[in-house]
Amino acid sequence: MRQVKKSEIIVMVVLMLLSMVLMNRLAQLYILSNCGQNFTNGILFAFDKFFHFDVYAFKLVFNSNVMFPCIMAAVAVLLAFMYYFSTKKNFMYGKEHGSARWGTKKDIAPFIDKKNPDNNIILSATERLSLAPKMPNPLHNRNKNVVVIGGSGKGKSRFIAKPNLCQLNTSFVVTDPKGELLAECGNMLAVQGGYKIKILNLEEMAQSDKFNFFPYIKSEKEILIVVDNLIANTSSAEAEAHSGDDFWVKSERALLTALFAYVNSECRNDEKNISSILDLMSVAAAREDDEDFVSPLDIMFQELEKKEPGCLACYMYNTFKLASGKTAKSILVSLGVRLAPFAINEVRELMSDDELDLTSLGTEKTALFLIVPETYTTFNFIVCILYQLLLERLYDLAKKQRNRRLPIPVQIIGDEIANIGQIPNLQRYISTMRSYGISIILIFQTLTQVEAMDKQNWKTIVGNCDTFVYLGGKEQSTNEYVSKSVGKMTIDQRQTNETKGSHGSYGMQDSTLGRDLLDPSEMEKIPGDKCIVMLSGVEPFQSKKYPLEKHPRYQYLADGGAELFSFERRNELVLEDFFDNTEQVVSIQLDESV
């Protein structure tokens, strides 16, 4: 039996009262008929005179002869309703096993910004998601975070990353493993969109802007963020699995925090960089056989202690110094190995200064390309730290605005983002960035990659993205997940049975059955030009992938015939465009005396 609704109770009470009023009048007329024992005549008289209000005026009477049949009438209505409630089932005809269906143009229409086509995230040939923070109908507000999954070669870059860069609608942070997006879209962004192009190239560091952590460290909180991130991304999976290693990791963290805090508070601005950390490490020492040995680094921290007793640097260094000489030596060795990537000259040079000015992404249209090597991950933690510092600084900038949103919204297009390692607390950033005008398109090859990136929080990460695009692939668990998410529909099933012989019979029976809209094996076989788009609260869409060549700015992409982006010539681009668009150059003679 299903639950009784409030409205049904109200109807029942009204009907009970009405039945009592009607019975009150019928009973009065029956008594007036004087038919005594002849019940049929009395009833016929009562019905006949029911509406003769001019002769028999309508009034309610409350004596026992009249009230008894009234109460009986009310009880009869009550019993009828009890029977109705007890037998009524929760029938959903045609939806018994699921109500999924494919979405249509009408379903996606309220989510698209039709007035300004550039103000949309492109999801497929037909589906878009407006970047407007508030839609005309609040029911159509969705966060702008997207998870894209597509096997190798399924068109993650061509059908998602490139079309969205062509939109020129926000500042962009682009993870670009092959450098392919920068090469093909860089000129279009600079010339057509007037974007400032910034590049962190960990593959070819000579072709990179410089990036230094320290200008982004505004408080001790950021020191802890950088150190935690560095430790998380430079720990091997085996080391993390051994809880016995926890002591060493914590000790290294204490020493590294002390060094960062020291450089941050004691060094000149031009010395605040990773080289200074390595310089401090080079004067650290500990001796197994001499617990009282004082290293040059000990003296530096002793001096700082006199100047600023109890500061973060001293507190963390004193924590490290609690270790015995032998242990301290091991800690120094471990940390030295951990910091080895920074010892490489190219990396020292790359991190000696900062040219990225990450905060400016929120104030002027900027495209920041993060080029990471595809096959080795040694330096990728630098990108993870960059992401965390960038988000912290952008959050701070947004909080200072009157509407608490960035003046220029920022979109992160994380092509092959699993390659860069783990961005600590990514799930927290993803769940809060919407209100500040930041959104993210996370692009993976398989769902298992998402899981591997953050075992504990991957479901929260995927769950906090209102949009999911599947470009196809062979990985089984991904196909099962997408098939399950798309849902089940109810289909009709006809069963026939036939018995042969001298008394043969033939029967036919129709019933309903639940069936995946696309089962995992069908999901694996979706044609190469098709994709699945799922937007929370809306039916899933099976659509064509976006035809890049149809984008109005396609001609400005290298794919459309334009020149490839060149790092060396990037500053000439805007100037070149200026001269290309200048019809006449007039030379003027300057007065020599000026």
Ligand SMILES: Nc1ncnc2c1ncn2[C@@H]1O[C@H](COP(=O)(O)OP(=O)(O)OP(=O)(O)O)[C@@H](O)[C@H]1O
């Ligand atoms: N000029 C073109 N016209 C139509 N389709 C194209 C064109 N160039 C490439 N493609 C399609 O794009 C697919 C490759 O796209 P893309 O490199 O974006 O895939 P991907 O998923 O990013 O691959 P990877 O995993 O290697 O990064 C090809 O399989 C092809 O079907």
Ligand SMILES: [Mg+2]
């Ligand atoms: Mg790609």
